[in-house]
Amino acid sequence: MRLSLEDQRQAGIDIVSDGEQTRQHFVTTFIENLSGVDFEKRETVRIRDRYDASVPTVVSEVSRQKPVFVEDARFLRQQTSQPIKWALPGPMTMIDTLYDNHYKSRERLAWEFAGILNQEARELEAVGVDIIQFDEPAFNVFFDEVNDWGIATLEKAIEGLRCETAVHICYGYGIKANTDWKKTLGSEWRQYEEFFPKLQKSKIDLISLECHNSHVPMDLIELIRGKKVMVGAIDVATNTIENPQEVADTLRKALQFIDADKLYPCTNCGMAPLSRRVARGKLSALGAGAEIVRRELSA
Ligand code: ZN
Numbered sequence: 001m002r003l004s005l006e007d008q009r010q011a012g013i014d015i016v017s018d019g020e021q022t023r024q025h026f027v028t029t030f031i032e033n034l035s036g037v038d039f040e041k042r043e044t045v046r047i048r049d050r051y052d053a054s055v056p057t058v059v060s061e062v063s064r065q066k067p068v069f070v071e072d073a074r075f076l077r078q079q080t081s082q083p084i085k086w087a088l089p090g091p092m093t094m095i096d097t098l099y100d101n102h103y104k105s106r107e108r109l110a111w112e113f114a115g116i117l118n119q120e121a122r123e124l125e126a127v128g129v130d131i132i133q134f135d136e137p138a139f140n141v142f143f144d145e146v147n148d149w150g151i152a153t154l155e156k157a158i159e160g161l162r163c164e165t166a167v168h169i170c171y172g173y174g175i176k177a178n179t180d181w182k183k184t185l186g187s188e189w190r191q192y193e194e195f196f197p198k199l200q201k202s203k204i205d206l207i208s209l210e211c212h213n214s215h216v217p218m219d220l221i222e223l224i225r226g227k228k229v230m231v232g233a234i235d236v237a238t239n240t241i242e243n244p245q246e247v248a249d250t251l252r253k254a255l256q257f258i259d260a261d262k263l264y265p266c267t268n269c270g271m272a273p274l275s276r277r278v279a280r281g282k283l284s285a286l287g288a289g290a291e292i293v294r295r296e297l298s299a
Helices: 002-010 028-032 070-079 091-095 106-126 143-157 176-183 196-200 218-224 244-254 276-298
Strands: 035-047 051-063 085-089 131-135 164-168 206-210 228-232 263-266
Touching: 002 070, 002 276, 028 035, 028 085, 051 106, 070 106, 085 091, 085 106, 091 106, 091 143, 106 131, 106 143, 131 206, 143 196, 164 228, 196 218, 206 218, 218 244, 228 244, 244 263, 244 276, 263 276
Parallel strands: 085 131, 131 164, 164 206, 206 228, 228 263
Antiparallel strands: 035 051
């Protein structure tokens, strides 16, 4: 984690994280630490309506007997005085990664996980985490559920928090199942449109959007006016390292729709599948591109 933090510092990143060093997988590492889920008992289910995978089974009431990432977050807090962000899976993405043989209701299980996430989030806040992010790629797939109870369960997960909260919804890493799916989405990816109006009214502070090399139209940002936006200016599905001018171009386009004080330059998604060399290069481009635009704005 120290090495990752140093990479982020050298790249000029302002809000830093554990660099995904404390988890194997963005959903299952959290679930592995809960009770009620049997990882030996596996069933094949369709993940995000896209690909089949063998997943663990919910066999009894789910609960969190002990903190999951709180000690890791405390360690990160001790290593830096910069603002820190911590990522947790979102309730809907969690249920979509399991076979439920107990509640037999996606919604009920999501509410249970939301309560558990809230316990974890409150303790992360207490050790000094500044921004807690929930990863909810499932939001780009199950629109009716998102509007019926998905956003509500997310709000349950952030209940009572005073730190900032973020939601990362995305079209996934560059793995084959995701890139094949993206080919079916058409020339404009407007899926965010289905639930942005409701998300705009939610208590979530920041919303992330992939803006570089994606087909997400920037004008969708109009639908979340008033929110802070994490603008993805780095493509995580390619090993090609962006140059700072490309990053700056993406940020300038986003500035047509977001006030500068609400724009948080970011990567499209996580960089876990990339090599360290590529990830460092991309982080540096992000830092340098943001610096170009910052200078233009203060000129
Ligand atoms: Zn993502």
